[in-house]
Amino acid sequence: MANQVQYIFDNENLRNSEPQKHKPEDLKSEEMLINIGPQHPSTHGVLRLEVVTNGEEVVSVIPHIGYLHRCFEKHAESMPYNQTIPFVDRMDYLAAMNSEHAYAMGVEKMLGIHGQLPKRVEYIRVLVAELNRLGSHFVALGSYGADIGALTPFFWMLRDREHILRMLEWICGARMLYNYIWVGGLFYDLPVGFEERCLEFTSYIKPKLTELDTLLINNKIFIDRTANVGVLPVDLGINYGITGPMLRGSGLKYDLRKVDGYSVYPELDFDIPVGKGEMGTIGDCWDRTWVRAQECRESIKIIEQCLVQLTGDHKRTRDFDPRKMVPKKIRPKAQDLYVRAENPKGELGFFFRADGRSDVPFRCKGRGPSFVNLSIINELAKGGLIADLIAIVGSIDIVLGEVDR
Amino acid sequence: MSFEEIVDLVKVKFGGGFVLSLDELATPKAMVIDASRIVELMVFLHEHDQLYFDSLSCITGLDNGAEANTMEVAYNLYSIPYNHHLMVKVSIQRSEQPEVDSLTGIWKTADWHEREIYDLLGINFTGHPDMRRILMPADWEGHPLRKDYAEQEFYRGIKVEY
Numbered sequence: 001m002a003n004q005v006q007y008i009f010d011n012e013n014l015r016n017s018e019p020q021k022h023k024p025e026d027l028k029s030e031e032m033l034i035n036i037g038p039q040h041p042s043t044h045g046v047l048r049l050e051v052v053t054n055g056e057e058v059v060s061v062i063p064h065i066g067y068l069h070r071c072f073e074k075h076a077e078s079m080p081y082n083q084t085i086p087f088v089d090r091m092d093y094l095a096a097m098n099s100e101h102a103y104a105m106g107v108e109k110m111l112g113i114h115g116q117l118p119k120r121v122e123y124i125r126v127l128v129a130e131l132n133r134l135g136s137h138f139v140a141l142g143s144y145g146a147d148i149g150a151l152t153p154f155f156w157m158l159r160d161r162e163h164i165l166r167m168l169e170w171i172c173g174a175r176m177l178y179n180y181i182w183v184g185g186l187f188y189d190l191p192v193g194f195e196e197r198c199l200e201f202t203s204y205i206k207p208k209l210t211e212l213d214t215l216l217i218n219n220k221i222f223i224d225r226t227a228n229v230g231v232l233p234v235d236l237g238i239n240y241g242i243t244g245p246m247l248r249g250s251g252l253k254y255d256l257r258k259v260d261g262y263s264v265y266p267e268l269d270f271d272i273p274v275g276k277g278e279m280g281t282i283g284d285c286w287d288r289t290w291v292r293a294q295e296c297r298e299s300i301k302i303i304e305q306c307l308v309q310l311t312g313d314h315k316r317t318r319d320f321d322p323r324k325m326v327p328k329k330i331r332p333k334a335q336d337l338y339v340r341a342e343n344p345k346g347e348l349g350f351f352f353r354a355d356g357r358s359d360v361p362f363r364c365k366g367r368g369p370s371f372v373n374l375s376i377i378n379e380l381a382k383g384g385l386i387a388d389l390i391a392i393v394g395s396i397d398i399v400l401g402e403v404d405r
Numbered sequence: 406m407s408f409e410e411i412v413d414l415v416k417v418k419f420g421g422g423f424v425l426s427l428d429e430l431a432t433p434k435a436m437v438i439d440a441s442r443i444v445e446l447m448v449f450l451h452e453h454d455q456l457y458f459d460s461l462s463c464i465t466g467l468d469n470g471a472e473a474n475t476m477e478v479a480y481n482l483y484s485i486p487y488n489h490h491l492m493v494k495v496s497i498q499r500s501e502q503p504e505v506d507s508l509t510g511i512w513k514t515a516d517w518h519e520r521e522i523y524d525l526l527g528i529n530f531t532g533h534p535d536m537r538r539i540l541m542p543a544d545w546e547g548h549p550l551r552k553d554y555a556e557q558e559f560y561r562g563i564k565v566e567y
Contacts, residue, residue, distance in 0.1 A: 019543055021535075021537075065539060065540065066538075066539060066540040066541060066542070069540045069541065071549065073525070073550060074549055074550060077550075109432060236513075238459050238460055238485060239459075239512055239513050239514065240512075240513045240514050241460060241461060241462065241512065241513075241514030252485075254485060259488065333430070334430070335430045335431060335432070336428065336430075336431040336432070336435060336479065336492065336494075337431065337432040338432065338433065338462070338463060338481045338490075338492065339432075340462065347462065349462055349463050349481070351463055351465040351479065351481070353467060362467075363465065363467050363550075365463070365465045367462065367463040371517065372514055372517065372518075375513075375514065375516060375517040376513075404540060405540070
């Protein structure tokens with residue numbers, strides 16, 4: 001078996017696996033078909049864009065996705081609820097903690113233990129989720145700069161994200177894919193000394209965000225490239241199911257942490273920044289980026305409040321067991337449930353159907369914010385320039401692991 | 406607005422027999438209706454000024470297997486200004502190409518959700534402008550999330566199962 005040739009060359013294999021939607025012979029004489037990706041740095045992963053252009057102008061964009069499809073839903077149907085958590089990590093691999101949080105909340109709701117977890121567990125969950133949100137926004141901001149030609153912010157943001165990754169590695173041993181938030185609790189308590197280190201980090205990171213403002217957000221070249229580009233009107237955004245910083249960039253104050261008030265978010269004080277069109281039109285690429293930069297500040301506020309709680313009212317005690325509520329057997333009653341939470345990219349939803357007879361979900365669907373947000377790209381890009389298309393793809397902030405699942 | 410009030414409004418508009426059953430165990434609570442009337446109901450839910458479900462959060466397709474011989478589509482609606490939720494479920498006969506009317510005329514977000522369901526479960530959405538596979542390659546055989554799915558042995562000369 002080991003020596004057997006598995007792949008035989010055949011000319012037929014060179015056919016495009018995914019045919020283009022437009023055929024060259026159907027185009028008008030001035031139009032041209034350009035293929036961008038899937039191996040192109042500005043597509044943020046394996047996204048292929050089929051672009052019909054008229055000179056430099058984009059006539060239409062058809063995204064081709066699925067190059068990173070790893071059968072999340074099929075896998076989830078074949079293993080117990082708790083064993084799916086590592087797969088959830090691999091959906092949005094830049095914000096695995098947030099995805100785990102949403103998934104664990106959903107299963108807890110089905111089991112009826114939602115809201116009964118120790119407060120310390122909830123605060124730790126919010127703390128790590130916000131740290132991860134910072135990390136995700138840093139990648140979004142940094143790589144967006146790199147997309148449109150500013151390479152320095154990319155290095156600066158990844159340098160600062162490294163602090164977050166190391167702290168999260170200290171907590172659970174993994175840099176990106178954590179499996180830390182469990183159904184009914186946590187893998188471990190925070191390591192001793194973590195709270196102090198985290199507080200140091202928040203005082204380190206605040207001036208860095210001011211630096212980012214001067215380097216990128218308020219940079220004249222950056223504003224010229226992003227203001228008035230890819231304007232998303234709020235009603236169109238809602239019709240397309242857009243959520244997260246994209247919708248807030250269009251001026252709607254809509255954040256599930258406030259609207260649903262899940263976990264301990266109602267006890268924390270933070271603002272929801274929304275786009276105001278300061279540099280151009282409300283809902284342009286600059287507004288979306290600015291919202292992300294402001295959200296970093298809000299996340300730091302949340303982290304600081306969590307640290308106050310975790311060293312004060314809910315401080316570490318000798319008999320605290322983060323796994324106390326973790327069920328030995330996860331067998332929810334027969335029901336359908338849709339749960340949602342605010343991820344860095346928008347609304348992450350899970351639809352579960354439990355049949356009441358097994359430990360394995362009958363159906364588990366992930367509704368990824370990147371998947372839905374990407375679907376609007378044609379509306380934003382058509383009529384603009386090819387260079388603006390790159391700016392728009394970057395401002396949507398997609399993670400292909402979640403688009404393709 | 407509570408679930409009961411929403412159901413009452415729907416019953417007043419379409420008559421008592423329109424809602425086939427209620428699923429109170431579901432979160433958010435669900436109403437089950439006949440698949441052939443889904444577009445009428447959704448237009449009503451979308452445009453009624455007290456309901457105003459402006460956002461379609463999620464569409465899920467389900468295959469109940471050969472024994473039950475049904476497939477389902479579950480729609481999760483949410484109203485941003487009124488902050489109320491609703492789940493609507495329709496059940497259809499299981500077959501090679503079962504059909505449900507598309508909602509792309511109401512919510513654009515239904516476009517990709519419906520393509521995904523077509524891809525993974527083989528439910529055809531009539532009236533959809535662009536019914537192609539979205540996650541799997543265009544020449545893939547079968548629909549992976551069907552309960553009786555068996556993967557093909559070879560895909561372009563590459564062994565699928567390893």
